[in-house]
Structures are given as C-alpha cells and as structure tokens.
Amino acid sequence: MLSYGFMQNAFFVSLCISLLCPCIGIFLVLRRYSMIGDALSHASLAGITIGLLLGQSPVLGAFVFTSVCGALVEFLRGYYRKHTDLILSIILSLGVGTAITIISSGRLRVNAEAFMFGSVLTVSRADMVMVLALSIISLLAVALLYHQMLYIAFDEEAAKVAGVRVRLINYVFSILVASAISVSIRIVGVLVLSSMIAIPVATALQLGKGFRTTLIFSIFFSAVDIMSGLVFSYYLNVAPGGLTALFSVALLLTVILGKRLVSGLKRTERQ
Amino acid sequence: MSRKKRGVRFPERQRLMIRAENLYFSYSASQPFVLNGINFELKDGEYVSVVGENGCGKTTLMKLILGFIKPVRGKIITEARRIGYVPQKQGSVNSGFPITLHEMLDSYRRLLNIRDRGAVRDALGRVGLEEFSSALVDTLSGGQSQKALIARAMLGSPELIILDEPSSGIDPSSQKEIYGLLKKLNKENGVTIVSVEHNLEAAVLNSTAIYHLSMGKGHICTPKSYAEEYLKGRGES
Numbered sequence: 001m002l003s004y005g006f007m008q009n010a011f012f013v014s015l016c017i018s019l020l021c022p023c024i025g026i027f028l029v030l031r032r033y034s035m036i037g038d039a040l041s042h043a044s045l046a047g048i049t050i051g052l053l054l055g056q057s058p059v060l061g062a063f064v065f066t067s068v069c070g071a072l073v074e075f076l077r078g079y080y081r082k083h084t085d086l087i088l089s090i091i092l093s094l095g096v097g098t099a100i101t102i103i104s105s106g107r108l109r110v111n112a113e114a115f116m117f118g119s120v121l122t123v124s125r126a127d128m129v130m131v132l133a134l135s136i137i138s139l140l141a142v143a144l145l146y147h148q149m150l151y152i153a154f155d156e157e158a159a160k161v162a163g164v165r166v167r168l169i170n171y172v173f174s175i176l177v178a179s180a181i182s183v184s185i186r187i188v189g190v191l192v193l194s195s196m197i198a199i200p201v202a203t204a205l206q207l208g209k210g211f212r213t214t215l216i217f218s219i220f221f222s223a224v225d226i227m228s229g230l231v232f233s234y235y236l237n238v239a240p241g242g243l244t245a246l247f248s249v250a251l252l253l254t255v256i257l258g259k260r261l262v263s264g265l266k267r268t269e270r271q
Numbered sequence: 272m273s274r275k276k277r278g279v280r281f282p283e284r285q286r287l288m289i290r291a292e293n294l295y296f297s298y299s300a301s302q303p304f305v306l307n308g309i310n311f312e313l314k315d316g317e318y319v320s321v322v323g324e325n326g327c328g329k330t331t332l333m334k335l336i337l338g339f340i341k342p343v344r345g346k347i348i349t350e351a352r353r354i355g356y357v358p359q360k361q362g363s364v365n366s367g368f369p370i371t372l373h374e375m376l377d378s379y380r381r382l383l384n385i386r387d388r389g390a391v392r393d394a395l396g397r398v399g400l401e402e403f404s405s406a407l408v409d410t411l412s413g414g415q416s417q418k419a420l421i422a423r424a425m426l427g428s429p430e431l432i433i434l435d436e437p438s439s440g441i442d443p444s445s446q447k448e449i450y451g452l453l454k455k456l457n458k459e460n461g462v463t464i465v466s467v468e469h470n471l472e473a474a475v476l477n478s479t480a481i482y483h484l485s486m487g488k489g490h491i492c493t494p495k496s497y498a499e500e501y502l503k504g505r506g507e508s
Contacts, residue, residue: 148382150378
C-alpha cells in the first residue's frame, strides 16, 4: 500500500490533519462553536470551486474563502450575541449558495465530488506543499497563542483583565480554523470534515482530564481515526472521508462504553 | 471613595486608584441611563463594597472600572498598575471546561508575564488549596472555586482586586474564610478591594466604606451609617 506515491502523499497529509484539527478543534468545541466549524467546512466548498474556476489551487481557494467566512463569523458575533446559531445559517447560505451557483454554471472542468467525500487519489505535490506550509504556520501560531486562546475559551473576561487582545486573537483564530479546514478537505472531504474537528475532542473529553492531557488524547484519537479511515478506504475502495467519520464515532462509543465498564468494575470492587 | 463624605476620612498620602467623573451609561440609545452622573474617587488601601438593589447598576459600574464597556458620557480613570478580578463563580467561568487548578493559574501567570513559576504554588498556598493543584476546576466545591479565583486574582501582586459577589452560592463557613482572606489582603498587604455585594452583612462587617447605588446614582457612606440608614429603614437590623 505504501509503495504507491498517492498513498504516501495521503498519509503525509493525514498526519498533518491529525495534528492540526484537534489543536484547533479543542478551542472550537470548548467555546461551544463546533457547529460554526461545521458551517465553515461547508463554506470551504465555495472556496474550492472559486479556486478551480480561477485555475488556482483549490486548497488555497478554500483557505482564503474560509478565512473570509471566519472573519465574517467574528464580525457577525457583535450583531447576534444572543443568537449565534443564526450565524451558522448565514455562513452556510453564503458558502453553499456560492458553491452551488459555480458548480451548476458548468464552468468547472474538474469534478468537485472528490472534495465533498474526500479522496486519496487527488492529493498532488502542490497540495502537499500548501498543506505543509499551512500546518507548520498554524501549529506555530497555536503554540504561540496557546495560553491566550485557552483563556479566551475558559474565561474571556479574565483574559481581558490580563491584557489579552481578545478581538484580535479571535480573528487570528478564524484564520487558524480556515487553515485546519483547508488542510483536511482533500482527504476527509467537506461533508464530514467536522468529524475531524469535533469528535476526537469529544472522545478525549470523556476521559475527564486537564486541558493539556485532553489535547494530547485528542491528537491521539484523531490520528487513530484518520489512519484507520485511510487504510480501510484503500482496501475497501471507498472514499476515506466517510470511513474516517465512522471510525471517529466508533472510537467515541468505545471510549464511552469502556468508561462505563471501568466505573462499573470499580463500583463492584468497592462493594 | 471620595475623600471626605459622611465621616469617611482617608490620609492625605493615599494614592488614587480609580476616579469616576460625571459617569453616564446606557446599554442602548433607546434605554434610560443605568448610571446617571456617577462621581467618586477610590484611594489605595480601601475596602469598598458596592451595594444596591438588583438592576441598580452595580455590575455595570464594575464593568466600566474593568474597561469591558465604555461610558456614554464622562470618564473613568483607573490608576492601579495591576488589577485582579474575581468573577461570580456561576456564569462567568466556562463550566465543564477540562482544566486543572494548576493549569488555570499557570496559564494566567503566563498571560501576566510573571516569570516566577513558584508564584502559582504561593498563591494556592495562601488560599489553602495546594493539595487540590491537580484537581479539575469543575470538581471543586463553591467555596474552593471562589478561593481559586481569588488565588488567580492575587497573581502578580495586584494593587486592586475587584470582586463580583464573592459569597454568591457559597456556604457560611466558606464565606467566613473568603472574607477573612480578603480582609487579610486588605489590611496586611494593602491591597485595595472593590466588592460588588449582595451580602449586606458581609459588606457592613468587612468594608472600610460602602458605595450605595440607587436609581443610577451613588453615594459613599461608612458601614455604620449604611447599617443605620438603610437596613433599619427597611426594617432589618
């Protein structure tokens, strides 16, 4: 399997996804923004189609368009503080509306389906360079802004008192979300991309640990999900996106059941 | 607060912490003013409780001092070099957040650019929570959570600590410990304290002055005069 160049590319990109998505996803989930992450991943389809229409890299197109949508989310937050679910509808309408308009115009020479479901065959060398650059820059930004982003998610007012420039970091965070989405679209696909952002974090949260340990476990679960999805998609000849999503849910349920089993055994021991 | 009102005296050498000048605030142009021409001065070393009925503007005043919101008219000047903030346990802090007590304080230490890693251990020691360092914040009791938030506010030796209802939802023995801690910080360390209070008994017993807000207006009084004028007026003793 690894003798094929396209599988090597796919594994490399998967490694980037398994590192980057949980690092961004943990902040999205803990800020109760996982559905906004979902809306942004759907909006990235518009960026892909714009990139393809202009003859540019679809990953770059997705990154730019999703960054703009991320900034728009932050802007709209000021207007819909008590109705953040509405922002989801607005972003979905803008993104999916743009994508449908471009796809239905018949001007795209490439089939956009591979971006919806994910594909191991479509990862080009140019994509890999883009993915590597976005991953390195984004992971460095996360490392640099780790404590600021943690505090904005945990206690925004305390962060303000400590002098954190909350609004500026929220805009930077929007770009980081766009980056994680753009890195993932080739392999995971737009439709189930949120599974990579939210579910490994949801699985790690079940362990009831501190922030750093939860993040480490999120990365571990993310790697297990995506690598399993990739390997099985190769042998079953199906899209990796769907399988990755299924593996992530299966792992989540396994951890929940395992936790119940362990607590049940402990209770029995005590009696 | 202001230098000499209703018998409250402050030594001349005291440094200014906060000054509010003709402060007006409204949450929107169509709504009446929540704060309606507030003037006061707060000097260092004071322990002031801000009291008043629900909706009188106590929390709004606190947000203005902290710079979370801007006044519609007038200005508020905060001279304190470092401010510690203790929010209400319920509502402000993200419940269910996976963070240990040590992580909560250590991240904050880094935000404040405090290089001394021992500062976290010292702060936890001062509030008696050293042994809970690795516990998840969400699993602490109400009193322990409040002490943890006070420990965080103490990082970096602030000149001013602002608290939003520090005894809200906390059992009486923990309340006693928390007010003892605040009084100690105020008397022994000279930390200026502004506490938005619903607990009027605690306000009267612990404060050096009380700022009473009513209908968007405020005035300063001594704890004794507040107890006499307002509590008796309401049939309380």
